[in-house]
Each structure stands twice: as structure tokens, then as C-alpha cells.
Amino acid sequence: MTDAAFPPARSPLTLAQGLIRCPSVTPSEGGALAYLAGILGRAGFAVERPVFSEAGTPDVENLYARIGTGPCLLFAGHTDVVPPGDAAAWRHDPFGGTVEGSELFGRGAVDMKGGIACMLAAVLAFLERRGPDFGGAIAFLITGDEEGPAVNGTVKLLDWAKARGERFAHCLLGEPTNPDTLGEMIKIGRRGSLTGDLAVHGVQGHVAYPHRAENPIPGLLRLAQGLLATPLDAGTAHFDASNLEFTTMDVGNPATNVIPAEARATFNIRFNDLWTPETLAAELHDRLAAAAGNTVRYSLDLRPTNSVAFLTRPDAFVETVTDAIEAETGLRPALSTTGGTSDARFIKDACPVIEFGLVGQTMHQIDERVAVADLDRLAAIYGRVLDGYFPDAAAMPDRA
Numbered sequence: 169m170t171d172a173a174f175p176p177a178r179s180p181l182t183l184a185q186g187l188i189r190c191p192s193v194t195p196s197e198g199g200a201l202a203y204l205a206g207i208l209g210r211a212g213f214a215v216e217r218p219v220f221s222e223a224g225t226p227d228v229e230n231l232y233a234r235i236g237t238g239p240c241l242l243f244a245g246h247t248d249v250v251p252p253g254d255a256a257a258w259r260h261d262p263f264g265g266t267v268e269g270s271e272l273f274g275r276g277a278v279d280m281k282g283g284i285a286c287m288l289a290a291v292l293a294f295l296e297r298r299g300p301d302f303g304g305a306i307a308f309l310i311t312g313d314e315e316g317p318a319v320n321g322t323v324k325l326l327d328w329a330k331a332r333g334e335r336f337a338h339c340l341l342g343e344p345t346n347p348d349t350l351g352e353m354i355k356i357g358r359r360g361s362l363t364g365d366l367a368v369h370g371v372q373g374h375v376a377y378p379h380r381a382e383n384p385i386p387g388l389l390r391l392a393q394g395l396l397a398t399p400l401d402a403g404t405a406h407f408d409a410s411n412l413e414f415t416t417m418d419v420g421n422p423a424t425n426v427i428p429a430e431a432r433a434t435f436n437i438r439f440n441d442l443w444t445p446e447t448l449a450a451e452l453h454d455r456l457a458a459a460a461g462n463t464v465r466y467s468l469d470l471r472p473t474n475s476v477a478f479l480t481r482p483d484a485f486v487e488t489v490t491d492a493i494e495a496e497t498g499l500r501p502a503l504s505t506t507g508g509t510s511d512a513r514f515i516k517d518a519c520p521v522i523e524f525g526l527v528g529q530t531m532h533q534i535d536e537r538v539a540v541a542d543l544d545r546l547a548a549i550y551g552r553v554l555d556g557y558f559p560d561a562a563a564m565p566d567r568a
Contacts, residue, residue, distance in 0.1 A: 173293040180543035183285035185265035188274035192247050194316035195226040200247035208233040220320035228313040228320035236305035242339040243287045246314030249276040257534050277538040279531035283342030290550035304558045322511040338485045339521040344528030350542045351497030355523035357479035357505040359438040365469040372429035384431040387464035394459025407440030407505050441477040475509045478516045492552035
């Protein structure tokens, strides 16, 4: 794709700078959604900005925009960013959108205002080439709550869209998926996440009189070993093995001559598609009961989770994105399910979703930055995806 496809006013760099200059730290909209709404509205999109609320959480503004009729390709992402930390430690103003050498600096340059700018540049160029009657529909679903509680963002925006009759054929989520080089990796799924709080109950007493007390610490170690002794699984064709990691063990006891009354531990499991939160809970209870026998008194509290393992099976859409990446970068990307969670865990219930974006090395860091050349390449990749996805609406009748 030539530079002519991205005139200066609509170049990925210019659009990314405009977004970065909006201080949209979660839950503040910061002007970022207004910036997008203005550009999309002028391009002919029907744009709406619903605000969602829930007790105990901040109100969050979101954006939904759509153009065209027929099979709909959804571009999804978030304009909210994490706080910059110590602004004085940055080489440039974290909300300045400064270019130094070949790199663009700013909070959100990678995660993920840069990705949204590339989506926007590609779509604007596509519409200029093809016009509004391109044989389908394009939509943007952008939240301001991905980096926060994720309560008043994508999950509610999808419900809102569904209630209005909006339907999507496929979704491309622009999270930064590449470890080192643009074109290395597509995410076709994500692992689930389950957190547990384990407590072992004892009897407090003097260390000189252990027969009058019941020390919970050996029991906690015994239960921890019971959870860890046998791997949860060996992985699957598309997923690594599930892993349980203890993240803290505490007794809260400052006295060296007191046996504590309770010992606690917290663990997190990243699990693959062999498990659901329910089957995993049953396995944990079985392992703890076996390790405890009749001697260790304990309780387990599993925190609610909306993060379950899912997989988008490789299909024609995955092939279209893969071909676009290879054509632009020369790399055939790996199809991965590694990493943490993303809003794809919500989008999967609306349509098949895959993730592809920028190189994520500096996301959430001081001096977050992206190579300007990568912005141009990613926009060109998204442009190739659009051309491959909408060659002729009649050519893909199964995408209803």
C-alpha cells in the first residue's frame, strides 16, 4: 500500500498523535472518543456514544459506529490508557504525541491508540477507494473501560448493540500482539483466569506450649503441595498447559513467640480449553480434600471470573488476516493463545474474534513508544484485510 493511500490528515501517525494528545486515563474519556466520533461522522458513519453505569464503579463513555449494510467486519479496541506514572521521568510529555527520530512517544502509542489509528487510517482509505457500497458493513466498537474494571465497557456495549439488532460476522481486535517484530503473532484465543483464596484455620497459642495450640502453617504448606504436585494438564493443540501459581502466603503475625491462628494464601490459575471455571473448581476441591485428610481445617474462596478459555478456530477469516500480514511483512504469523486477558473474552460471544496489533514491548512503561514505520505497516495490513474480506459480498454467502 503506497503513501498516497494515507494523506497527511489521515495518516496513521497523525491520527495516533491526535489520540495520544487526549489524556484518556481510565475512566476519563479525555476527548479521545470525541476525536474519533468527529472523524468517523465526517466519513459517513452513524456514530453513537453510550454511557454505562453500575453501582460502585465510575460511569464510562463508549463509542459505536457503523457504515454499510450486509456482513459486518468489526474493529474493536479501547482508547483508555493506564496512568503515565512520573511524567518527569518520561523523555517527552506522555500526552504530547512527540516524534523523536523514527519513533512516536506517548501513553497509548502501543496500547492501543496506535492500533486504533491504524484501523481508522485503513478504513478511511478503503472507503475512499471503494465508496460506501462495498458489499458489506464496517463497524467500530471502542470502549473507555478496558484498562479499568471492565464493567461499563465492552461487555455492556455488546449487549447494547445486540438489543438494537446489530450483528457481526467477524471481529479484529487491535491489541498489541507481537512480542518483538510486527507480523510475528496473531492471537486466536486466550486462556481463562481463576483466582482462589485459601485459608487454613488453627488455634493461636504460645510457641512454648504447642500442645495447647494448632499451627496452621504446616497445613497450608501441605495443601499447597497437594495443589501443585500433579500438573493440571499437558496442554492442547492450541494451548499451553494450564498453570497454578501462588502469588502470596501470609500469616500476619509480628510476634516470634506466638503460633498464629490462621494462615492464608492466594493463587491464580491460567487455564486452557480443557477446563471451565466449574470443572476447575471441582478439581481444586478434590485435591484439597485429599491433601487435608481429617487433620487440616481449611476454607477455599474462588473469586467470580468472567475470563474463560476460548479459541477461534482457524478459518477463512484467519487466513485472510494471515495472508495480509505475510504480504506486507514477509512473515507468516504464529497463531497463539498466550498472554493475559483482553476484551476478546467478551467479543467471542458475539462473533469469532482474533487479535492483531503492534509490538507490545513498551506498553504500560515509561516512554511507551512505537516505530512510525510500524504504524504505516499495520495500517497497510488492515487495508489488505479489508480488501480481502470485501472482494464481493456474494462470494462469501456464509457470513450472515
